[in-house]
Amino acid sequence: MDISTIIAGLLTLIIFSFLYKDNPFYKMAESLLIGVSIGYVLVITWSNTLMDMLFEPLFSNAELSLIIPLFLGLFMLGRFSDKTVALSRIPIAVMIGSGAGIAIPTMLYNRTIKQLTASVMPIFTESGGLNISGIVVIVGLLSTLAYFYFSREHKGKFGAFAKLGTYFLMIFFGTTFGYTVMSRMSTFIGRMEFLLSDFLKITQ
Amino acid sequence: MVTTYDPYLASHQMTAMIGGLRGAAEYEKLLGMKGGGSRGMLAQSAAHLYVIFLIVLGNIFYFRNKKKGARQ
Amino acid sequence: MNRQIPLIVCFSFGLIMFLQYFSNHTIARTMNLAILDYWQIIFAFTLVLGVVSYIKANMTKISRGIDRPYLIVGLLGMISMPIMALIWGIKADSPFMWMFENVQAPMASTVFALLAFFVASASFRGFRARSMQASILLGAALIILLSRSNLPIPYTEHLSEFADWIRNYPSMTARRAILIGIGLGSLTTSMRVILGIERTWLGGEK
Amino acid sequence: MDLIILTQSLFNTDRMATFLISLIAIAIVLYTTYFRKNKKPFTIRKINGLQAVEDAIGRATEMARPLLYTPGWGGDIQRPTTIASMNILSFVAEKTAQYDCDLVFPTHDPIIMSVAQEVVKESYSRAGYPDRYKEDNISYVSSSQFGYAAAVDGIISRTKPASIFLLGTFEAESLILAETGTSINAIQIAGTDSTIQLSFFIVACDYTLIGEELFAASGYLSGNKSILASVQAQDIMKIMIAVFIVTAVIWATVESLSGTPLSYWWKF
Structure with missing residues (x-):
């Protein structure tokens, strides 16, 4: 067995040991994971962002417009001193402002308009029969929206309607949990397969 | 992760989806091959049953303690 | 002045990003891409602050003798990655990638795999039929789990159909309502940010 | 040729509806923020979990243990x-x-760390105790999802915070953090816009702010008039949405019953 598999296998076992209790081996592995992953992000960000997107085009191709993000980035480092800390608020303003600007139409479209228009369907079918699913959708949507209505206390008839909304919410949470169990288990199964076949060679 | 995309599927922002391991197994069956998906199904069923068992067990404990509490 | 300039910058970039969404013009597309690049470049510089904060926090603890050996391992792990990258590069077979594939990745996916146990413990504790709401939560979860567990019970097909119906109608409609609410909340929060009413990020109102 | 003309058009007409609706939404927010200011103050309903916020802080103080707050990965x-x-x-x-x-x-993001440092520092001065602020407590712990999860787990299992606030956008790490918090008997208040993770928080945490409640919470807690005004704007929009849906459903039903093909005017 090669050294890579031994190390990966041991580290896998050590991380699992956290389930029993916090222990020195786990503490060591945890600290190593944090350290190595920070180091990894540092290197990847340096090569993919700073070199490829900033320094190369700026200094080799003389794309002068890149001076703007260069300075925005440098301003961020102003946080190292109390005197220059105000400079860092400019790049933060750029991020927060542009993020908010793009969020308005995209959130409105993807989260609100699209979801809303997909809910509309006739409550009677052409043959005159009741469209139960359609009614469930409409009642569910309206009552859940009533739950999210903050201007009124949940009392009386309105309160009862909003409470109906919470039942729909609970159906959603239960359903999601049920469906997500699978994806949570599959990573575990993957790790066990690695441990049993690659590391311990018990199964093939 | 399946339910994350459901609304997008229904609102036609996405056209099709292969959901989870079961979806993978069904897809494999469709293509007529045997892969990790079908093998994983057994483990998946076991995992689901295990979670059902835990939920039921949790409720048995809960109602037993409640009864005890009521008697005292 | 200290607060005025960031507020003006915030407003201008907000307006630009808002307007470019509605345009197909080359200038709009270019500006959009440029600003998305700015995000990454600003993040890259800020990472220095993060790394310094990580080193400082660990150094303080090490000097006080708290968890000394563990934290030293972490620091060494962090420093070793850029050093290896500098010496041998970051190609597929480099020591840097070896560290990623055999140290970071297996540990990270094992942390993810811990979830299997946490799902189990949460299922045991969290699904007790204490109230009407809790019972509905419990019932919905059980139906879905049963429908996916391939049990040799009668009416399996109907159960599966019923589970799909729950997912496609009552469950989905609640999720849509949540999304609509999030959309509205995000919308108004973003507007306050752009208009400069929301200044918490500047450290509060002054 | 067509393609070039299309990419050069200043206004993308496909997005006309979103543009108009954005303008209406903006108008409503401006109305509730600026023009309703002197009317009677707007109050919002009780939100479960928010009364618990002060209790959670009090609990940490009594037990002389820290309070952990993280915005998710x-x-x-x-x-x-x-x-x-x-x-x-x-x-x-x-x-x-x-x-x-x-x-x-x-936190996993150095920029969030920087902003949080400003926010917390300012809050400590506002409370009159700038000297109690510890910058090291607001720290960056790896951008890797499970590096972050392991780090926060480590902090939880070693410092044993009395109360844990999980408020922000979470992915799969949600349940790892919430279950570790449960294992040390912390009071946990969660809130997120990640719909999938909501189900885990509901099951594992003491209180969960569902989606929009997180946005309303900040107004409720701070009593900040501008945030309350936005909550009111959200409510006005919700009423409009309800009216829209009911109208469209009636329309669709009438069309369906009369045998005419659906016009789908509500899809845009």
Whole structure:
């Protein structure tokens, strides 16, 4: 067995040991994971962002417009001193402002308009029969929206309607949990397969 | 992760989806091959049953303690 | 002045990003891409602050003798990655990638795999039929789990159909309502940010 | 040729509907923020979990244990949810300053770290205890999802915070953090815009703010008039949405019953 598999296998076992209790081996592995992953992000960000997107085009191709993000980035480092800390608020303003600007139409479209228009369907079918699913959708949507209505206390008839909304919410949470169990288990199964076949060679 | 995309599927922002391991197994069956998906199904069923068992067990404990509490 | 300039910058970039969404013009597309690049470049510089904060926090603890050996391992792990990258590069077979594939990745996916146990413990504790709401939560979860567990019970097909119906109608409609609410909340929060009413990020109102 | 003309058009007509609806939404927010100001103050309904916020801070103080606040791995500072979380952080930090309780804030994003430092520092000065602010407590702990999860887990299992606030955008790490918090008997208040993770928080945490409640929470806690005005704007929009849906459903039903093909005017 090669050294890579031994190390990966041991580290896998050590991380699992956290389930029993916090222990020195786990503490060591945890600290190593944090350290190595920070180091990894540092290197990847340096090569993919700073070199490829900033320094190369700026200094080799003389794309002068890149001076703007260069300075925005440098301003961020102003946080190292109390005197220059105000400079860092400019790049933060750029991020927060542009993020908010793009969020308005995209959130409105993807989260609100699209979801809303997909809910509309006739409550009677052409043959005159009741469209139960359609009614469930409409009642569910309206009552859940009533739950999210903050201007009124949940009392009386309105309160009862909003409470109906919470039942729909609970159906959603239960359903999601049920469906997500699978994806949570599959990573575990993957790790066990690695441990049993690659590391311990018990199964093939 | 399946339910994350459901609304997008229904609102036609996405056209099709292969959901989870079961979806993978069904897809494999469709293509007529045997892969990790079908093998994983057994483990998946076991995992689901295990979670059902835990939920039921949790409720048995809960109602037993409640009864005890009521008697005292 | 200290607060005025960031507020003006915030407003201008907000307006630009808002307007470019509605345009197909080359200038709009270019500006959009440029600003998305700015995000990454600003993040890259800020990472220095993060790394310094990580080193400082660990150094303080090490000097006080708290968890000394563990934290030293972490620091060494962090420093070793850029050093290896500098010496041998970051190609597929480099020591840097070896560290990623055999140290970071297996540990990270094992942390993810811990979830299997946490799902189990949460299922045991969290699904007790204490109230009407809790019972509905419990019932919905059980139906879905049963429908996916391939049990040799009668009416399996109907159960599966019923589970799909729950997912496609009552469950989905609640999720849509949540999304609509999030959309509205995000919308108004973003507007306050752009208009400069929301200044918490500047450290509060002054 | 067509393609070039299309890409050069200043206004993308496909997005006309979104543009108009955006304008209406903006008008409503401006109305509730600026023009309703002197009318009677707007109050919002009780939100479960928010009364618990002060109790959670009090509990940490009594037990002389820290309070842990983390915004999750899924978001960045551009995300409105993170901004809402910073608002709540500002409120929580002011209280922890008054009670002299340790506030620990680990994050995966150095920019969120920088902003949180500003927010917490300012809250401590506002409370009158700038000297109690510890910059090291607001720390960056790896951008890797499970590196972050392991780090926060480590902090939880070693410092044993009495109360844990998980407010922001979470991904799969949600349940790892929440279950570790449960294992040390912390009071946990969660809130997120990640719909999938909501189900895990509902099951594992003491209180969960569902989606929009997180946005309303910041107004409720701070009593900030501008945030309350936005909540009111959201409610006005919800009424409009309800009216729209009912109208469209009636329309669709009438069309369906009369045998005419659906016009789908409500899809845009």
